[in-house]
Structure formats: C-alpha cells, structure tokens
Amino acid sequence: MARQFDAALMSVGFKLSGDVLRALSGLSEQTVRSVAVRTLATVREMAGDHVRHNTYFRDFPRNVPDTLDFWLGLLHETLHDAKLAPAAREARESGVLDLLTLKGYGRYRHTYEEMLAAQDELVAAAGDRVTVLRLGRPLAEEAARLYLRLAESTTPLGEEDLETLEKLAAHHASGPHPERIPVRENRAVINRVRLALGAGLLVDTVTDVLRLACALSDGDVTLQEPTRFVSMPRPTRRALLAALDGVVRDAPGKLGDVAAWREPWKRLGERLHPHEYPKWAGAADVFAVARGEKRAPSFAARFEARLADGDAAGAARVAAGAPGTLFRSLDRLLRLAPDSRDAVLDTAESVIERVSGRVLLSVREHLLDRAGEAGRTRLFANRLGLGAAVPDTRPPLGPDAAERLSAMLEKEVRGRLPAVGRLVVDPDVLDVALPLSGKAAGKGLGVLPRGSLTPVDGELLRFFVYWRQHERRTDFDLSALMLDENYGNPEWLSYTNLSTVAGEHSGDITTAPEGASEFINLTLAKVEARFVVPQVNIYSGEGFEEVEESFFGFMLRDAEQRGRPFEARTVRMKSELRGPGRIALPLVFLRGDDGRWRAKWLHLHLGGAMNFNRVEDNRVTTSMLLRGIVERRYLTVRHLVDLLDAGRTTVWDGTPPGEPVTFIGLERPDGLHDNSTVYTPENLSDLIPA
Incomplete structure (x- = not known):
C-alpha cells in the first residue's frame, strides 16, 4: 500500500522519501490508505490538480485556428442558426452584433472526458518536477x-x-x-x-x-x-x-x-x-x-521642522530616537545637505545597533540602485502588490557617502549573522531575492520573493489560469505580452490573437460557474522577443479577491512529451491570484545574452479599468512597470552567503556530506545529516538577522 501511495504521488510530481516509505511500511494497510487519501488531496491542490482543466479548443495546442477564421466561423454559424438566442436575434436585427452572443462562444463545446480522449499520454522526462515529501515530527x-x-x-x-x-x-x-x-x-x-x-x-x-x-x-x-x-x-x-x-x-x-x-x-x-x-x-x-485637546508634536513634525530650517544634522539627531526611521530617511538627508553628510552618517552609526536587520538590508538593497546611471525607472509597490513606475528624478548620492554607508551596513549585518561550520550552497538559490517582507507575495508551489531569478529549462513553456466565480458571471483573460530589448515592438497572444509563430492560446472562456481554465503554449526556441510577460486581465465580473478560487502557474516540458493541457508533474509554479487590481502580473520570462531563459518574479497588480481590460490596452503601462522591475537590482541570497562567517563553503554537488552542515538551497536534498541546519524558500526569512 505504501508503494502504491508513492506511485500515485509520482503521477502528480511528488515522491516519498526513504524514511517516510519505511515508516509507512510498518503501519497497517488501513492507516496508510487514510494517510494517502489526505496527502494526495493536499499535494494535488498545491499543484493545481484538484480541479478539471478543460480547454475551449479540444486539441490544444494542436489545431488552434487562425483568429479571423475562428471568428468568421462563429459568425457564420450564428447567423445561419434557425434558433437564435433572443440577444443574438435582436443584435442581428439592429445591425450591431455582440460577439459574446455568438453561438458557442466563451463556453466549452465538449466535455472534459472528450478533451482527454483527444490528447496523447504524457511521456515521462528526466526534467519533470519531483517534490520529495519527508517525515515530520509529531x-x-x-x-x-x-x-x-x-x-x-x-x-x-x-x-x-x-x-x-x-x-x-x-x-x-x-x-x-x-x-x-x-x-x-x-x-x-x-x-x-x-x-x-x-x-x-x-x-x-x-x-x-x-x-x-x-x-x-x-x-x-x-x-x-x-x-x-x-x-x-x-x-x-x-x-x-x-x-x-x-x-x-x-x-x-x-x-x-x-x-x-x-x-x-x-x-x-x-x-x-x-x-x-x-x-x-x-x-x-x-x-x-x-481629540486635539493636548498638543504633542509628532516625530515626523519635529523631523520636518528641522529639515525646513536646513538643519539636516539636527534632523538626523531627532530621528535617532526612532533609528529605523532614521535609516529609511538617510537617502533624503544625504541629498538635501551635502555639507552635513559626515554628521548624518556619524549619527546613523551611533544608533545602528538598534536598527532591525530587515531595515539594514532594505537600505543596502536601496543603495544598489542609487549608484547607477541617471534616467532609470523607479518602481513603487504597496503592501497589496499594486505597482507603479515613474522616472527617477532624484540626484545621485555622493559616492563617498554611499560607500561609507554600504560598508557600515555590511559590517553590522555580518556581525549579526550566525557563525556556521561547513556551509553547503545550491547555486540555483543564489539569485533568489531575500524575503525582506512576506506581504504581496502569492502563496503556492514554487513561489519565490519578488525580484528572484530562476532558470527556465525546457523546450515548451505553458502557463495557465484557473478561476471559479462566486456569484456573478466572471471572465478572466489570460494573455502574453512579448517585448524586445527596448521594451517595445509589442506582440501578444490572447483571445484576440490566438496564434503566432511561437505559440498558441487555448481559447476564451467567458463564464466560470463550475470553474474555467485558459492556457498559453510557447515554443521557446521560436520566441524572438526578449521578454514574455504573462498577465491575467479581468474582462468583466468579480475581482481576484471576490471569486471563489483563482490561481496562476506555469509548466515546462520537452517538445516530445505531449500530454494533456495540464499535467501536474510538469508544473513548476502555482500561486493563488489575490490582490486589489484588475490586472495581475505574476512574473516575467527573460531571455539572456547567453540565449537561456529565466523567470523573474513580479507579484504585481495594475489597477486597470472596472471592465474590458485587454493586453492591447495596457501594454504601455505594463512596459514601464516591467522596465522598473527588470532593471531594479535586488539583494539576493548570494549577498548573505558572502557575509556569513563559515569555516568552509562548498557548492552542492549531489553528494550529501557525512557531517552536520548548514545547507542553503531551493529544497532539502535527501541524505543530509539529521543535525544539519537547512534553509529553503520556506524558511529563508530565518536568515534575516534580528
């Protein structure tokens, strides 16, 4: 029974570790079956396999029609239908036809079982995702x-x-x-x-x-x-x-x-x-x-009063009472009073030990983008993930002040990090952004902090959205905006452009009382663009916070794998869609100078319009936001690894050391010593010093 459980898990991209398999094998068959039922339900939901993913075009990604031919076919079918729906009949008589009234548009025209019957079996590949489940404590x-x-x-x-x-x-x-x-x-x-x-x-x-x-x-x-x-x-x-x-x-x-x-x-x-x-x-x-009956000048008021008098050093001394605020204000103080830079930095150095590690690292990250060239784009994102990009008009920081501040920050952070004996690092984790906040980052499988870079190894890239409406008719539209190295020359895949040389759209679903899915399939070797930006537009109905359920994700496959439109074991990332905007930008795929593709995590939303959001209409805003986050430099795991006091540092080569180590990677490998300290994306925030 334990081996059957393991085989069932592997079909959705999970596997039991050796210690779990041994532990389950010593239990009764009924107990193992009970554990299997609950665990399978949990991991299937993690990967998005707990729902039925149908497609409008039954053979997708094969036989996706030309966009114009598709619409003309629907129009012909509708106008020659003797039993027109009242809305379509009225529209035909008025001379104005609502495309949503076309016969068969926006609703599945075949069952889920008929779609499965038209698809080939997935061929197993070495690159398929395998997430190992390990034995927990009581x-x-x-x-x-x-x-x-x-x-x-x-x-x-x-x-x-x-x-x-x-x-x-x-x-x-x-x-x-x-x-x-x-x-x-x-x-x-x-x-x-x-x-x-x-x-x-x-x-x-x-x-x-x-x-x-x-x-x-x-x-x-x-x-x-x-x-x-x-x-x-x-x-x-x-x-x-x-x-x-x-x-x-x-x-x-x-x-x-x-x-x-x-x-x-x-x-x-x-x-x-x-x-x-x-x-x-x-x-x-x-x-x-x-109530205004007693006067108590706020800290901000006293701080601003000193700045209004041109006394930056005095403002810094006032802010020293709230050291975190002082450090968040250093850029402004150093710009406004060049002659007081040493006094401001002296004050900062006197209280640095009272500043949280998260703030110290945030300021250090901020400095990465303040030493660059002028004319950059400045990115703003609030705690809910709403993003905006504007030109950065701030004058640069003096190089001497920036250098002294950087050295001060790194010395303090290094002193707070724990000393480790042997450090083993998986190189794939080095470009993961430090999780300086848990806000505005989606929850799900394989989700990383905003700004993280991860390799995309596969010939076919397929991303998807699933949603199920709560009360009102709701239409989500999955689209892909493709841009060149200058963030221009836009091309897109959406319900208005079903196919390009590089890929196909699975077709538009306009209502989801029982749930609906849309897919975009890309052959990466044929993509000429530098950036591919998946986005989910709310065309009408309920928002991301209102629907019963919604999530986004992507899969990677080899060209010969075939398979159903959705295959759980090829899912690399699946994240809930939650946020106040009407346009979601989960991540962007970038082609580097070496020709390799990587994913950079966005976790951003655009406000958008209440209805009728389309990729064609928001491409300018998306391009500006994309420039802001692609060009922005983030503090990554690599930075902390360089600061850690390690007796010996080695790169993970697949062979577990026989001694306890501190391991940093995307997931815990099998065979590590039981007394090892392990940091993965699940607990990476534990590395951020207090």
Whole structure:
C-alpha cells in the first residue's frame, strides 16, 4: 500500500522519501490508505490538480485556428442558426452584433472526458518536477515549532501566515512562548494571548496598544483597514489603559505617535472610557492628543521642522530616537545637505545597533540602485502588490557617502549573522531575492520573493489560469505580452490573437460557474522577443479577491512529451491570484545574452479599468512597470552567503556530506545529516538577522 501511495504521488510530481516509505511500511494497510487519501488531496491542490482543466479548443495546442477564421466561423454559424438566442436575434436585427452572443462562444463545446480522449499520454522526462515529501515530527512538536518560527520572524508575515500565527497562538496559550517578537503585527497577535493568560503585555509604544485593541476586535493589526472596536470587559479595558499609561509615563515623547492614527484612537476611546480611571493620567493624555485637546508634536513634525530650517544634522539627531526611521530617511538627508553628510552618517552609526536587520538590508538593497546611471525607472509597490513606475528624478548620492554607508551596513549585518561550520550552497538559490517582507507575495508551489531569478529549462513553456466565480458571471483573460530589448515592438497572444509563430492560446472562456481554465503554449526556441510577460486581465465580473478560487502557474516540458493541457508533474509554479487590481502580473520570462531563459518574479497588480481590460490596452503601462522591475537590482541570497562567517563553503554537488552542515538551497536534498541546519524558500526569512 505504501508503494502504491508513492506511485500515485509520482503521477502528480511528488515522491516519498526513504524514511517516510519505511515508516509507512510498518503501519497497517488501513492507516496508510487514510494517510494517502489526505496527502494526495493536499499535494494535488498545491499543484493545481484538484480541479478539471478543460480547454475551449479540444486539441490544444494542436489545431488552434487562425483568429479571423475562428471568428468568421462563429459568425457564420450564428447567423445561419434557425434558433437564435433572443440577444443574438435582436443584435442581428439592429445591425450591431455582440460577439459574446455568438453561438458557442466563451463556453466549452465538449466535455472534459472528450478533451482527454483527444490528447496523447504524457511521456515521462528526466526534467519533470519531483517534490520529495519527508517525515515530520509529531504534530504537537511541529505545531509548536511553526508557532515559534512565525512569532519570532524578523520580517512581516503575509496575510495567510498571520492568520496561521493567530490560530497557533490561541492553541499554545499555555506555552511554549516566544523569547522575542520583533515584528509589531506579530506582537499584537501574541499580546492577545498573553492578555487572556494574565501575563504582562509586550508593548513599548502607544501604537502597540492600538494594534492589540484591533486584534481583540478581530480587526486589522496592520492598521491599514479601519477596525470596528467591540465593547470590552472591564479587566481588558484596565489592562489596555494601564499599558498606555506605562508607555507614556516612561517616555512622554511617545505621545507624538498618536497623531498618525488619530481617528482610530478616538473610536477606541469610546470603548475604553479612560475618564473612569483617573489614576492613569498618561492613558488619558493619549486620547486628549487624539481629540486635539493636548498638543504633542509628532516625530515626523519635529523631523520636518528641522529639515525646513536646513538643519539636516539636527534632523538626523531627532530621528535617532526612532533609528529605523532614521535609516529609511538617510537617502533624503544625504541629498538635501551635502555639507552635513559626515554628521548624518556619524549619527546613523551611533544608533545602528538598534536598527532591525530587515531595515539594514532594505537600505543596502536601496543603495544598489542609487549608484547607477541617471534616467532609470523607479518602481513603487504597496503592501497589496499594486505597482507603479515613474522616472527617477532624484540626484545621485555622493559616492563617498554611499560607500561609507554600504560598508557600515555590511559590517553590522555580518556581525549579526550566525557563525556556521561547513556551509553547503545550491547555486540555483543564489539569485533568489531575500524575503525582506512576506506581504504581496502569492502563496503556492514554487513561489519565490519578488525580484528572484530562476532558470527556465525546457523546450515548451505553458502557463495557465484557473478561476471559479462566486456569484456573478466572471471572465478572466489570460494573455502574453512579448517585448524586445527596448521594451517595445509589442506582440501578444490572447483571445484576440490566438496564434503566432511561437505559440498558441487555448481559447476564451467567458463564464466560470463550475470553474474555467485558459492556457498559453510557447515554443521557446521560436520566441524572438526578449521578454514574455504573462498577465491575467479581468474582462468583466468579480475581482481576484471576490471569486471563489483563482490561481496562476506555469509548466515546462520537452517538445516530445505531449500530454494533456495540464499535467501536474510538469508544473513548476502555482500561486493563488489575490490582490486589489484588475490586472495581475505574476512574473516575467527573460531571455539572456547567453540565449537561456529565466523567470523573474513580479507579484504585481495594475489597477486597470472596472471592465474590458485587454493586453492591447495596457501594454504601455505594463512596459514601464516591467522596465522598473527588470532593471531594479535586488539583494539576493548570494549577498548573505558572502557575509556569513563559515569555516568552509562548498557548492552542492549531489553528494550529501557525512557531517552536520548548514545547507542553503531551493529544497532539502535527501541524505543530509539529521543535525544539519537547512534553509529553503520556506524558511529563508530565518536568515534575516534580528
């Protein structure tokens, strides 16, 4: 039964490691069957194989018609149909025909089984993906380890991980408890549990208390969305007010933080009734500042006042009270006052040990693009992944200041990284971008941080989108924009252009009550463009956040493999589509000077129009955004590897060392010593120093 389970896993690109196979073989057949059923369902969903992927053109990618012939055929069929649908009949009589009313357009014209019957079997290839499943620890131990890892994360968590942390925190109310919680949002989730236990709260700013109040009201601890505060029992109100009083009593200057969240503080004051507790005068001051009854200049106001006076060195000294903010402002300070550069950097150096490692690395990454030539494109992306690109008009930083700052940052980061004995590195991981934030990065199989570069080894590249509407008729359109080395000369594949010399589109599906898929198939050797940009346009209906389910991914195959349009074991990446925009740009494929193709991860959205988004209409915006991210330099794993204090560093050659090592790679290889420390994309953020 264990071997049958292993064979079933291999059909979808997964495999049991030797220790799992041995462990399962010692259990009863019924137990193994139960494990197999649950595990197969999980891994199939990870790869996107839990749904039926049909295609509009049954033989895709073979026999895809010419676009004009296809539309003329539909038109002919519709106009000669004696039983026209009312909408088509009315349109014909008016002389204006809605293409969506053409007979058979936008809906599958064959069953899933008929599509499978028309396809050849997939020929196994050495390049097919194999993801090894390894033996875990007992459930309680795994849950505790995950809880502590998420709670102690040095980088902000994505929405899904933050929800996981909240569930695990409630489950581990009695322990174990994390020793440190660097990220404020995580701290709010943990403080909720500590409050229930009667333990002391971990707060050192008034905003920590506001975040906790949001958590208690099941609101947004990131403070980006308004929270409707609930009525709180008296013990909870006392705990929050006492915490506020303690923060303000120890550092009255922290009242300046209140102005940034004035409205939430006003609403919270209506729930906490601070006037009932006169002994906590500091807490009352917080709400007095929020109402404008007490003046407390914000940190930003004091900082800007110094800059307005031309006193950059004084502004730096003010910002030293919030070292992270000082370091985020260094570019501006160094540009505005060239004569004060040494004083500004002296102040920064005096507080650098109080700055988080994530901020230090973010500033170091920022410097990579500030030492380049003028006229570059500047990329902006918010926490939700909405992207924008504008020309970079900032004057360059002085080379001496940039060099001193870079050396200062690298020295501090190097001192915080752990010493390792023998370091083994898989070269494929070196160009993966450091995960300095978990936000705006999709969850799924093979997903990497924005800016990561990975090789694309295969003759056929096929990407896909799947969506299932929730309530309203919804039409997603998969397209591919192809651009030359100057980001011009656009060509595209979409429902308006079904085929080119290099590839084919599987056909347009315009409604998905039971789910729908679209594919684009490319023969990479025939692609003349330098960049291939897959995008998912919402033509009409529900957004990415509203549909029941939606995801994007890509497959790689050899030319002779054939197979169904969707084959799980050829899937290299599959990611949920979530975001506020109406156009999704998951990644871009780039052809290098050496002729090899690579994928660069975008995780971006464009706002787009409410309806009728098409690749032809947004190609200019997409080109600008693409230039911004392709030309932007990211801090990668290679940078940290160079900084690590390793006794000996070797490249992974497929042979596991017999001793414990620190291994960094895309996945954990078989045969590593049990006491090895392993970093893969799943826990790469653990490498970011606190």
